[in-house]
Amino acid sequence: MTPAKAALLLCAPVLLALGxxxxxxxxxxxxxxxxPARPLMETGWxxxxxxxxxxxxxxKPHWKLADILARHKGQKNWVHPIVRNRxxxxxxxxxxxxxxxxxxxxxxxxxxLIVWGGQLRVSIKGQEPFVAVKGGEVHIPFRLPFTxxxxxxxxxxxxxxxxxxxxxxxxxxxxSQKPKDVAGFTYVKAALMGGDGVYRPEDRPYLDYYKxxxxxxxxxxAFIAGDHLFVNNIRGPGTPTPxxxxxxxxxxxxxxxxxVMEGKIDYQIEGVPxxxxxxxDVVTAAQGRWHRASFGGTPGVMATRVAINPYPRGxxxxxxx
Numbered sequence: 346m347t348p349a350k351a352a353l354l355l356c357a358p359v360l361l362a363l364g365x366x367x368x369x370x371x372x373x374x375x376x377x378x379x380x381p382a383r384p385l386m387e388t389g390w391x392x393x394x395x396x397x398x399x400x401x402x403x404x405k406p407h408w409k410l411a412d413i414l415a416r417h418k419g420q421k422n423w424v425h426p427i428v429r430n431r432x433x434x435x436x437x438x439x440x441x442x443x444x445x446x447x448x449x450x451x452x453x454x455x456x457x458l459i460v461w462g463g464q465l466r467v468s469i470k471g472q473e474p475f476v477a478v479k480g481g482e483v484h485i486p487f488r489l490p491f492t493x494x495x496x497x498x499x500x501x502x503x504x505x506x507x508x509x510x511x512x513x514x515x516x517x518x519x520x521s522q523k524p525k526d527v528a529g530f531t532y533v534k535a536a537l538m539g540g541d542g543v544y545r546p547e548d549r550p551y552l553d554y555y556k557x558x559x560x561x562x563x564x565x566x567a568f569i570a571g572d573h574l575f576v577n578n579i580r581g582p583g584t585p586t587p588x589x590x591x592x593x594x595x596x597x598x599x600x601x602x603x604x605v606m607e608g609k610i611d612y613q614i615e616g617v618p619x620x621x622x623x624x625x626d627v628v629t630a631a632q633g634r635w636h637r638a639s640f641g642g643t644p645g646v647m648a649t650r651v652a653i654n655p656y657p658r659g660x661x662x663x664x665x666x
Contacts, residue, residue, distance in 0.1 A: 391662035392597055394633025397615060403427055404600075406617045410461075410625030413437055421500060427627055428506075430600040432573065432655035435506045435627070440465075444501075445494040448519040451487055454508030455542065455574045458483035458493075459604055459651065461625055462502030466494040470541065472550050477503075480555040480606065482576065482651075484569050486542025490516050504604060504627070506653060508573060554578065554606060554649070565649060570657040578606070580649040583642040586611050589619075593637025594661040595630075601654040602629040603638065608648025611641035622650075 400406060403426040417423045421441035428435035440446075442463070450470075458467075460481040467483055468474040469491045476496060477483055485491050495501035515524050517534060524532045544550065548569075557563045558578065565580035593613065603610070605622045613619050615634040621641050622628050628650075630636035640648040 386663070388665045391595075391660075393595055393662070394597070397633040398600065398631035400629070400631055401429075403429060404629055404631065406614055406629060406631075407612070407620055407622060408627040408629075409623075410437075410627075428600075428602055428629060430509060430632075432509050432599055433506055433602075433653065434509050434511070435504060435602065435653070438501075438503050438505055440493070440495040440501045442495050442498055442500060446492055447515060448490045448492045449513035449515050450490045451507055451511045452514060453487050454511055455487055455569060455571050456483075456485040456491075457506040457569055457574060457576050457653070458485075459504040459606075460501070461504065463495055463499045464497030465501040465503060466496045467551070468492045468494070469550055475551050477551060478553065480553065480559075482552040482554055482568050482578075484544075484548060484550055484576075486544060486548075486571075488514075488537075488539060488542045490519070506574070506576070558649075559607060559647070567657065568651075573655050575652070575654050575657040575659070577652040578649055579638075579652055580607070580647060581640045583608065583640050583644045583646045583648060585644070586641065587613075587637065587639055589613065591637060592635040592664055594663045595633055595635050596654075597660055597662065598632070599655055599659060600629060600632050601636075601652060601659075602627060603653065604651040606649040606651050608640065608646060609642035610648055610650045611639045613637045 405427070408427045413425050413427075417425065417439065420439070422444060423439050425437040426434070427437060458465075458477070460477040460483070461479055465477045465481075466474055467477055469485055470489045493501075512527060512530060514537065515532075526532055552568050558565050558580065565578035567575065567577045569576040592615075595615075605624050605626045605628070607624060610622050610628070611619070612622060612628055614630050614636045638650055642648055
């Protein structure tokens with residue numbers, strides 16, 4: 346064994362503890378036995394974006410949910426953009442009690458929701474309707490029409506993620522009149538070929554994270570691991586913050602962002618002062634920036650960050666040892 350490989354083996358448990366690598370076990374049922382071992386990493390010359398990608402609006406390193414709610418105080422229905430990158434978009438949505446969306450679908454990319462307030466009835470083609478509550482994660486494959494309805498006494502609040510630049514399609518069976526055009530696009534009636542999206546055996550439309558994982562004992566892991574969307578629950582106990590010399594890793598080709606589901610998460614991102622994010626916050630590491638996330642708060646108290654990016658097996662470039 347070469348010295349470089351031996352050093353990498355020594356580093357691997359530390360990297361695993363930090364939750365830096367993608368977890369790809371399905372979320373359909375609690376996995377049995379220990380998690381698979383991390384494959385041995387090789388060293389190589391990895392292209393690091395120089396200069397690193399800037400945070401162009403609406404992107405920010407740290408979106409605090411409290412600040413977003415304050416901006417929309419007194420409003421019943423609103424949408425607030427928070428992530429726009431080459432691959433994905435994310436927006437906060439609030440819908441007043443009794444509100445309901447038109448049935449719609451997206452052409453070629455899945456949609457993910459994280460519900461954070463109220464009760465949201467989700468109706469997806471081919472699935473029994475269900476009510477998603479705080480901490481609920483929803484997976485809607487491409488080209489499956491869906492409807493969202495706020496059914497509780499309080500407004501429904503959720504984070505919605507879909508492909509960058511995606512525009513909805515509206516089935517003529519439920520919308521006979523032409524939808525309103527958007528900048529650069531005109532809606533025309535068309536025969537849609539390509540077929541419905543599907544749930545693979547390991548997929549499911551809904552995960553009640555607090556019920557199933559926090560209180561139910563299921564192991565956190567990948568909820569969506571599709572062609573162009575990865576939604577990965579990373580959970581662990583609070584630990585001492587690593588030293589600043591631990592840079593974490595960077596990504597060559599994409600931005601990564603996280604939703605804080607539980608506890609506190611400490612972040613060190615290149616060019617950004619160290620900070621701690623709390624439940625409901627969204628954090629983004631722009632392409633090419635060294636970044637490190639660790640479980641903050643009280644030692645031993647559990648925390649969860651939901652990592653969201655376009656590639657289930659995306660490249661993580663760590664420091665070479």
